[in-house]
Amino acid sequence: MSYYRDTYVEVNLNHIAQNIHQLKERLVSSKKIYAVVKADAYGHGDIQVAEAALEAGAEGLAVAILDEALKLREAGVTAPLLVMGWIRPEDAALAAVHDIAVTVFQREWLDQAGEQALERPLRIHLKLDTGMGRIGVRSEAELDEILPYIDERPNFQLEALFTHFATADEADTTYLEEQQRRFDELFAHFEGKWQENVEIHTSNSAASMRFPEKTAHFVRFGISMYGLYPSQDVKRERPIDLQPAMSLHSQLIHVKQLEAGEAVSYGATYKAQETEWIGTVPIGYADGWTRKLQGMDVLVDGKRHPIVGRICMDQLMIRLDQEYPIGTKVTLIGKQEDQEISADDIASRLDTINYEVPCMIGSRVPRVYVKDGRIVDVKNAL
Ligand SMILES: Cc1ncc(COP(=O)(O)O)c(C=O)c1O
Secondary structure, rough: OOOOOOOOOEEEEHHHHHHHHHHHHHHHOOEEEEEHHHHHOOOOOOOHHHHHHHHHOOOOEEEHHHHHHHHHHHHHOOOOOEEEEOOOOHHHHHHOOOOOOEEEOOOOHHHHHHHHOOOOEEEEEEEEEOOOOOOOOOOHHHHHHHHHHOOOOOOOEEEEEEOOOOOOOOOHHHHHHHHHHHHHHHHHHOOOHHHHEEEEOOHHHHHHHHHHHHHOEEEEEOHHHHHHOOOOHHHHHHOOOOOEEEEEEEEEEEEEOOOOOOEEEEEHHHHOOEEEEEEEEEOOOHHOOOHOOOOEEEEOEEEEEEOOOOOOOOEEEEEEEEOOOOOOOOEEEEEEEOEEEEEHHHHOOOOOOOHHHHOOOOOOEEEEEEOOOOOEEEOOOO
Protein backbone atom coordinates (compact mmCIF):
# COMPACT_ATOMS: atom_id res chain seq x y z
CA MET A 1 0.00 0.00 0.00
CA SER A 2 2.97 2.35 0.38
CA TYR A 3 4.75 4.35 -2.29
CA TYR A 4 7.59 6.82 -2.16
CA ARG A 5 7.00 9.37 -4.87
CA ASP A 6 5.04 12.58 -5.04
CA THR A 7 3.05 11.94 -8.20
CA TYR A 8 -0.19 9.98 -8.09
CA VAL A 9 -3.48 9.40 -9.86
CA GLU A 10 -6.55 9.80 -7.70
CA VAL A 11 -9.55 7.66 -8.65
CA ASN A 12 -12.82 8.74 -7.11
CA LEU A 13 -14.86 5.55 -6.67
CA ASN A 14 -17.99 7.53 -5.72
CA HIS A 15 -17.92 9.13 -9.16
CA ILE A 16 -17.73 5.74 -10.87
CA ALA A 17 -20.74 4.62 -8.82
CA GLN A 18 -22.65 7.84 -9.61
CA ASN A 19 -22.05 7.45 -13.35
CA ILE A 20 -23.39 3.89 -13.21
CA HIS A 21 -26.39 4.91 -11.10
CA GLN A 22 -27.27 7.67 -13.56
CA LEU A 23 -27.17 5.29 -16.52
CA LYS A 24 -29.29 2.77 -14.56
CA GLU A 25 -31.90 5.45 -14.07
CA ARG A 26 -31.92 6.18 -17.80
CA LEU A 27 -32.31 2.54 -18.85
CA VAL A 28 -35.42 0.40 -18.43
CA SER A 29 -34.96 -1.48 -15.15
CA SER A 30 -34.63 -4.92 -16.73
CA LYS A 31 -31.58 -3.84 -18.76
CA LYS A 32 -28.14 -4.78 -17.51
CA ILE A 33 -24.81 -2.98 -17.50
CA TYR A 34 -21.52 -4.66 -18.31
CA ALA A 35 -18.72 -2.40 -17.05
CA VAL A 36 -15.89 -2.28 -19.57
CA VAL A 37 -12.66 -2.67 -17.58
CA LYS A 38 -10.22 -3.53 -20.37
CA ALA A 39 -6.79 -1.88 -20.54
CA ASP A 40 -6.53 -1.81 -16.75
CA ALA A 41 -9.94 -0.14 -16.61
CA TYR A 42 -8.88 2.57 -19.07
CA GLY A 43 -5.84 3.20 -16.86
CA HIS A 44 -7.86 3.52 -13.62
CA GLY A 45 -7.00 0.06 -12.21
CA ASP A 46 -8.91 -3.08 -13.19
CA ILE A 47 -9.60 -4.87 -9.90
CA GLN A 48 -10.57 -1.76 -7.92
CA VAL A 49 -12.84 -0.45 -10.69
CA ALA A 50 -14.39 -3.88 -11.29
CA GLU A 51 -15.26 -4.19 -7.61
CA ALA A 52 -16.63 -0.64 -7.43
CA ALA A 53 -18.69 -1.11 -10.60
CA LEU A 54 -20.23 -4.39 -9.38
CA GLU A 55 -20.98 -2.84 -6.00
CA ALA A 56 -22.69 0.07 -7.82
CA GLY A 57 -24.99 -2.33 -9.66
CA ALA A 58 -23.16 -3.43 -12.83
CA GLU A 59 -24.16 -7.01 -13.63
CA GLY A 60 -21.05 -8.08 -15.56
CA LEU A 61 -17.62 -7.05 -16.79
CA ALA A 62 -16.11 -6.86 -20.27
CA VAL A 63 -12.43 -6.91 -21.21
CA ALA A 64 -10.47 -7.08 -24.47
CA ILE A 65 -8.13 -10.03 -23.94
CA LEU A 66 -8.17 -13.34 -22.07
CA ASP A 67 -5.30 -12.36 -19.76
CA GLU A 68 -7.41 -9.49 -18.41
CA ALA A 69 -10.32 -11.81 -17.67
CA LEU A 70 -8.08 -14.39 -15.98
CA LYS A 71 -6.58 -11.67 -13.78
CA LEU A 72 -10.06 -10.71 -12.59
CA ARG A 73 -10.94 -14.33 -11.83
CA GLU A 74 -7.64 -14.76 -9.93
CA ALA A 75 -8.58 -11.71 -7.85
CA GLY A 76 -11.76 -13.52 -6.85
CA VAL A 77 -14.23 -11.77 -9.15
CA THR A 78 -17.16 -14.16 -9.71
CA ALA A 79 -19.38 -11.90 -11.88
CA PRO A 80 -20.09 -12.76 -15.54
CA LEU A 81 -17.03 -11.95 -17.66
CA LEU A 82 -16.82 -11.39 -21.40
CA VAL A 83 -13.69 -11.16 -23.55
CA MET A 84 -14.72 -8.88 -26.43
CA GLY A 85 -11.66 -9.54 -28.61
CA TRP A 86 -10.30 -12.64 -30.33
CA ILE A 87 -8.75 -15.33 -28.20
CA ARG A 88 -6.61 -18.20 -29.52
CA PRO A 89 -8.73 -21.31 -30.17
CA GLU A 90 -6.23 -23.38 -28.17
CA ASP A 91 -7.13 -21.27 -25.11
CA ALA A 92 -10.85 -22.13 -25.32
CA ALA A 93 -10.55 -24.78 -22.60
CA LEU A 94 -8.90 -22.28 -20.27
CA ALA A 95 -11.69 -19.78 -20.83
CA ALA A 96 -14.33 -22.47 -20.29
CA VAL A 97 -12.86 -23.74 -17.05
CA HIS A 98 -12.85 -20.19 -15.65
CA ASP A 99 -16.40 -19.59 -16.89
CA ILE A 100 -15.29 -16.72 -19.14
CA ALA A 101 -17.50 -15.95 -22.15
CA VAL A 102 -15.57 -15.50 -25.40
CA THR A 103 -16.19 -13.70 -28.66
CA VAL A 104 -16.49 -15.94 -31.72
CA PHE A 105 -16.95 -15.10 -35.40
CA GLN A 106 -14.99 -17.70 -37.40
CA ARG A 107 -15.99 -21.24 -38.37
CA GLU A 108 -12.30 -22.37 -38.40
CA TRP A 109 -11.97 -21.09 -34.85
CA LEU A 110 -14.82 -23.33 -33.73
CA ASP A 111 -13.19 -26.27 -35.51
CA GLN A 112 -9.95 -25.78 -33.63
CA ALA A 113 -11.56 -25.00 -30.29
CA GLY A 114 -13.79 -28.07 -30.72
CA GLU A 115 -10.73 -30.32 -30.86
CA GLN A 116 -10.07 -29.66 -27.21
CA ALA A 117 -11.58 -31.53 -24.32
CA LEU A 118 -13.66 -28.83 -22.65
CA GLU A 119 -14.35 -29.49 -18.99
CA ARG A 120 -17.29 -27.11 -19.05
CA PRO A 121 -19.38 -25.73 -21.93
CA LEU A 122 -17.78 -22.74 -23.59
CA ARG A 123 -19.96 -19.61 -23.35
CA ILE A 124 -20.00 -17.96 -26.76
CA HIS A 125 -20.93 -14.41 -27.74
CA LEU A 126 -21.23 -14.32 -31.52
CA LYS A 127 -19.94 -11.06 -32.96
CA LEU A 128 -21.69 -9.55 -35.96
CA ASP A 129 -19.82 -7.00 -38.05
CA THR A 130 -22.54 -4.58 -39.08
CA GLY A 131 -20.23 -1.82 -40.25
CA MET A 132 -17.33 -1.42 -37.85
CA GLY A 133 -15.17 -3.48 -40.21
CA ARG A 134 -13.02 -4.88 -37.40
CA ILE A 135 -14.11 -8.36 -36.31
CA GLY A 136 -17.36 -10.25 -36.74
CA VAL A 137 -19.58 -12.29 -39.04
CA ARG A 138 -20.62 -10.16 -42.01
CA SER A 139 -22.94 -12.36 -44.05
CA GLU A 140 -25.92 -14.72 -43.85
CA ALA A 141 -23.78 -17.36 -45.58
CA GLU A 142 -21.26 -17.29 -42.74
CA LEU A 143 -24.09 -17.63 -40.22
CA ASP A 144 -25.37 -20.67 -42.13
CA GLU A 145 -22.02 -22.34 -41.55
CA ILE A 146 -21.53 -21.34 -37.94
CA LEU A 147 -24.96 -21.77 -36.35
CA PRO A 148 -25.59 -25.47 -37.15
CA TYR A 149 -22.01 -26.20 -36.13
CA ILE A 150 -22.60 -24.70 -32.67
CA ASP A 151 -26.00 -26.41 -32.47
CA GLU A 152 -24.47 -29.86 -32.93
CA ARG A 153 -22.00 -29.48 -30.10
CA PRO A 154 -23.28 -29.45 -26.51
CA ASN A 155 -19.91 -28.05 -25.41
CA PHE A 156 -20.62 -24.82 -27.24
CA GLN A 157 -23.25 -22.67 -25.62
CA LEU A 158 -24.41 -19.69 -27.66
CA GLU A 159 -25.20 -17.14 -25.01
CA ALA A 160 -25.35 -13.82 -26.85
CA LEU A 161 -25.15 -11.96 -30.12
CA PHE A 162 -23.52 -8.59 -30.35
CA THR A 163 -22.19 -5.84 -32.54
CA HIS A 164 -20.22 -2.64 -32.09
CA PHE A 165 -21.18 0.78 -33.45
CA ALA A 166 -18.63 2.91 -35.27
CA THR A 167 -20.39 6.30 -35.04
CA ALA A 168 -22.74 6.17 -32.02
CA ASP A 169 -21.02 9.29 -30.65
CA GLU A 170 -21.74 11.45 -33.71
CA ALA A 171 -24.64 13.90 -34.00
CA ASP A 172 -25.51 12.49 -37.44
CA THR A 173 -27.15 9.10 -36.80
CA THR A 174 -27.38 7.91 -40.42
CA TYR A 175 -24.57 5.34 -40.20
CA LEU A 176 -25.71 4.18 -36.77
CA GLU A 177 -29.17 3.49 -38.16
CA GLU A 178 -27.58 1.65 -41.07
CA GLN A 179 -25.69 -0.60 -38.63
CA GLN A 180 -28.85 -1.20 -36.60
CA ARG A 181 -30.71 -2.14 -39.79
CA ARG A 182 -27.94 -4.58 -40.76
CA PHE A 183 -28.04 -6.10 -37.28
CA ASP A 184 -31.79 -6.62 -37.56
CA GLU A 185 -31.36 -8.27 -40.97
CA LEU A 186 -28.74 -10.70 -39.69
CA PHE A 187 -30.83 -11.41 -36.60
CA ALA A 188 -33.87 -12.16 -38.74
CA HIS A 189 -31.80 -14.87 -40.38
CA PHE A 190 -31.62 -16.80 -37.11
CA GLU A 191 -34.17 -19.50 -36.52
CA GLY A 192 -36.81 -19.02 -33.85
CA LYS A 193 -35.09 -21.09 -31.19
CA TRP A 194 -31.89 -19.07 -31.44
CA GLN A 195 -33.78 -15.81 -31.32
CA GLU A 196 -35.51 -16.74 -28.09
CA ASN A 197 -32.52 -18.04 -26.20
CA VAL A 198 -29.77 -15.57 -26.92
CA GLU A 199 -29.14 -12.22 -25.31
CA ILE A 200 -28.29 -9.18 -27.40
CA HIS A 201 -25.93 -6.34 -26.65
CA THR A 202 -25.11 -3.55 -29.07
CA SER A 203 -24.66 -0.30 -27.14
CA ASN A 204 -21.44 1.33 -25.95
CA SER A 205 -21.44 4.45 -23.73
CA ALA A 206 -22.63 6.79 -26.47
CA ALA A 207 -25.50 4.60 -27.67
CA SER A 208 -26.64 3.64 -24.17
CA MET A 209 -26.76 7.22 -22.91
CA ARG A 210 -28.23 8.78 -26.07
CA PHE A 211 -30.69 6.08 -27.11
CA PRO A 212 -31.62 4.15 -23.95
CA GLU A 213 -34.84 2.94 -25.62
CA LYS A 214 -32.74 1.06 -28.22
CA THR A 215 -30.89 -0.95 -25.55
CA ALA A 216 -31.23 -4.69 -25.98
CA HIS A 217 -30.49 -7.00 -23.02
CA PHE A 218 -27.41 -5.19 -21.82
CA VAL A 219 -24.98 -2.38 -22.61
CA ARG A 220 -21.19 -2.27 -22.57
CA PHE A 221 -20.43 0.86 -20.57
CA GLY A 222 -16.85 2.06 -20.94
CA ILE A 223 -15.58 5.64 -21.20
CA SER A 224 -18.59 7.27 -19.54
CA MET A 225 -18.41 5.03 -16.49
CA TYR A 226 -15.09 6.86 -15.96
CA GLY A 227 -16.92 10.17 -16.28
CA LEU A 228 -15.80 11.22 -19.76
CA TYR A 229 -18.05 11.95 -22.74
CA PRO A 230 -17.36 9.78 -25.81
CA SER A 231 -17.20 12.86 -28.07
CA GLN A 232 -17.77 16.60 -28.12
CA ASP A 233 -21.16 15.98 -29.79
CA VAL A 234 -22.30 13.85 -26.82
CA LYS A 235 -20.78 16.34 -24.40
CA ARG A 236 -22.92 19.08 -25.95
CA GLU A 237 -26.04 16.87 -25.74
CA ARG A 238 -25.16 15.92 -22.13
CA PRO A 239 -27.66 13.07 -21.70
CA ILE A 240 -26.11 12.40 -18.27
CA ASP A 241 -24.17 14.75 -16.01
CA LEU A 242 -20.98 12.68 -15.80
CA GLN A 243 -18.41 13.00 -13.02
CA PRO A 244 -14.77 12.38 -14.06
CA ALA A 245 -13.23 9.71 -11.83
CA MET A 246 -9.56 10.39 -12.51
CA SER A 247 -7.36 13.29 -11.49
CA LEU A 248 -3.54 13.52 -11.57
CA HIS A 249 -1.44 15.34 -9.02
CA SER A 250 2.15 15.96 -8.02
CA GLN A 251 4.15 18.43 -5.94
CA LEU A 252 6.85 21.01 -6.35
CA ILE A 253 10.11 19.33 -5.37
CA HIS A 254 12.41 22.26 -6.21
CA VAL A 255 11.84 26.01 -6.68
CA LYS A 256 14.45 28.48 -7.88
CA GLN A 257 14.84 31.85 -9.51
CA LEU A 258 16.37 32.23 -12.98
CA GLU A 259 17.79 35.45 -14.36
CA ALA A 260 16.86 36.67 -17.85
CA GLY A 261 18.62 34.53 -20.48
CA GLU A 262 19.18 31.50 -18.22
CA ALA A 263 17.93 28.24 -19.74
CA VAL A 264 15.72 25.29 -18.74
CA SER A 265 15.98 21.59 -19.72
CA TYR A 266 17.49 19.59 -22.62
CA GLY A 267 18.48 21.59 -25.65
CA ALA A 268 18.36 24.75 -23.53
CA THR A 269 15.39 25.74 -25.72
CA TYR A 270 13.56 27.77 -23.07
CA LYS A 271 15.27 30.93 -21.81
CA ALA A 272 13.87 33.13 -19.05
CA GLN A 273 12.67 36.45 -20.46
CA GLU A 274 13.18 38.21 -17.13
CA THR A 275 13.77 37.15 -13.56
CA GLU A 276 11.44 34.12 -13.23
CA TRP A 277 10.45 31.55 -10.63
CA ILE A 278 10.83 28.01 -11.99
CA GLY A 279 9.43 24.92 -10.25
CA THR A 280 10.40 21.31 -10.86
CA VAL A 281 7.66 18.61 -10.86
CA PRO A 282 8.55 14.89 -10.64
CA ILE A 283 6.59 13.55 -13.62
CA GLY A 284 7.86 12.97 -17.14
CA TYR A 285 7.33 11.13 -20.37
CA ALA A 286 8.13 7.78 -18.73
CA ASP A 287 4.98 8.38 -16.69
CA GLY A 288 3.02 9.08 -19.88
CA TRP A 289 3.31 12.88 -19.69
CA THR A 290 4.56 13.03 -23.24
CA ARG A 291 6.97 15.68 -24.57
CA LYS A 292 4.16 17.07 -26.74
CA LEU A 293 2.63 18.51 -23.55
CA GLN A 294 5.38 21.15 -23.38
CA GLY A 295 3.56 24.50 -23.13
CA MET A 296 0.43 22.95 -21.53
CA ASP A 297 -0.64 24.39 -18.18
CA VAL A 298 -0.71 22.77 -14.75
CA LEU A 299 -2.53 24.14 -11.69
CA VAL A 300 -0.69 25.51 -8.67
CA ASP A 301 -2.40 27.57 -5.98
CA GLY A 302 -5.63 27.57 -8.02
CA LYS A 303 -3.88 29.22 -10.99
CA ARG A 304 -2.55 28.07 -14.37
CA HIS A 305 1.21 27.82 -14.87
CA PRO A 306 2.86 26.66 -18.13
CA ILE A 307 5.28 23.76 -18.59
CA VAL A 308 8.49 25.34 -19.91
CA GLY A 309 11.40 23.67 -21.70
CA ARG A 310 11.45 20.06 -22.83
CA ILE A 311 9.70 17.47 -20.70
CA CYS A 312 12.30 14.98 -19.38
CA MET A 313 11.81 11.27 -18.71
CA ASP A 314 11.00 11.74 -15.02
CA GLN A 315 10.67 15.48 -14.43
CA LEU A 316 9.36 18.68 -15.95
CA MET A 317 9.68 22.37 -15.16
CA ILE A 318 6.97 25.01 -14.86
CA ARG A 319 7.07 28.79 -14.75
CA LEU A 320 5.57 30.05 -11.51
CA ASP A 321 4.00 33.44 -10.88
CA GLN A 322 5.79 33.69 -7.52
CA GLU A 323 7.85 31.64 -5.11
CA TYR A 324 6.04 28.62 -3.60
CA PRO A 325 7.27 26.23 -0.91
CA ILE A 326 8.51 22.76 -1.77
CA GLY A 327 5.60 20.36 -1.36
CA THR A 328 3.02 22.71 -2.94
CA LYS A 329 0.39 20.66 -4.77
CA VAL A 330 0.53 20.58 -8.58
CA THR A 331 -2.55 19.33 -10.46
CA LEU A 332 -2.07 18.09 -14.01
CA ILE A 333 -5.61 16.74 -14.51
CA GLY A 334 -8.39 17.91 -12.22
CA LYS A 335 -9.56 20.95 -10.29
CA GLN A 336 -8.00 23.54 -8.03
CA GLU A 337 -10.43 26.19 -6.77
CA ASP A 338 -12.32 27.49 -9.84
CA GLN A 339 -9.77 26.22 -12.36
CA GLU A 340 -9.91 22.87 -14.12
CA ILE A 341 -7.68 20.99 -16.55
CA SER A 342 -9.74 18.14 -17.95
CA ALA A 343 -8.79 14.97 -19.83
CA ASP A 344 -10.56 16.64 -22.76
CA ASP A 345 -8.16 19.61 -22.54
CA ILE A 346 -5.15 17.27 -22.60
CA ALA A 347 -6.67 15.29 -25.49
CA SER A 348 -7.29 18.38 -27.58
CA ARG A 349 -3.72 19.60 -26.94
CA LEU A 350 -2.44 16.21 -28.12
CA ASP A 351 -4.85 16.11 -31.05
CA THR A 352 -6.38 12.85 -29.84
CA ILE A 353 -9.48 11.61 -27.96
CA ASN A 354 -9.98 11.64 -24.20
CA TYR A 355 -9.95 7.79 -24.14
CA GLU A 356 -6.20 7.94 -24.70
CA VAL A 357 -5.47 10.26 -21.78
CA PRO A 358 -6.13 7.97 -18.76
CA CYS A 359 -4.65 5.04 -20.72
CA MET A 360 -1.39 6.88 -21.35
CA ILE A 361 -0.56 7.49 -17.68
CA GLY A 362 2.09 4.91 -16.94
CA SER A 363 1.99 2.10 -14.44
CA ARG A 364 4.83 3.80 -12.53
CA VAL A 365 2.26 6.31 -11.24
CA PRO A 366 0.41 4.88 -8.21
CA ARG A 367 -3.39 4.90 -8.29
CA VAL A 368 -4.96 6.09 -5.04
CA TYR A 369 -8.63 5.17 -4.55
CA VAL A 370 -10.87 7.58 -2.69
CA LYS A 371 -14.35 6.82 -1.41
CA ASP A 372 -16.47 9.08 0.78
CA GLY A 373 -13.49 11.41 1.11
CA ARG A 374 -11.14 8.71 2.44
CA ILE A 375 -8.31 6.74 0.82
CA VAL A 376 -9.55 3.15 0.70
CA ASP A 377 -6.86 1.48 -1.45
CA VAL A 378 -3.64 2.12 -3.37
CA LYS A 379 -2.42 0.33 -6.46
CA ASN A 380 1.31 0.63 -6.82
CA ALA A 381 2.67 -1.18 -9.85
CA LEU A 382 6.31 -1.18 -8.77
C1 LIG B 1 -16.53 -4.04 -28.41
C2 LIG B 1 -16.55 -2.87 -27.48
N1 LIG B 1 -17.65 -2.63 -26.77
C3 LIG B 1 -17.74 -1.58 -25.92
C4 LIG B 1 -16.68 -0.72 -25.75
C5 LIG B 1 -16.84 0.45 -24.82
O1 LIG B 1 -16.94 1.64 -25.55
P1 LIG B 1 -17.07 3.03 -24.79
O2 LIG B 1 -15.80 3.18 -24.01
O3 LIG B 1 -17.18 4.02 -25.87
O4 LIG B 1 -18.25 2.92 -23.92
C6 LIG B 1 -15.52 -0.91 -26.48
C7 LIG B 1 -14.42 0.02 -26.34
O5 LIG B 1 -13.64 0.31 -27.19
C8 LIG B 1 -15.44 -2.03 -27.39
O6 LIG B 1 -14.35 -2.27 -28.11
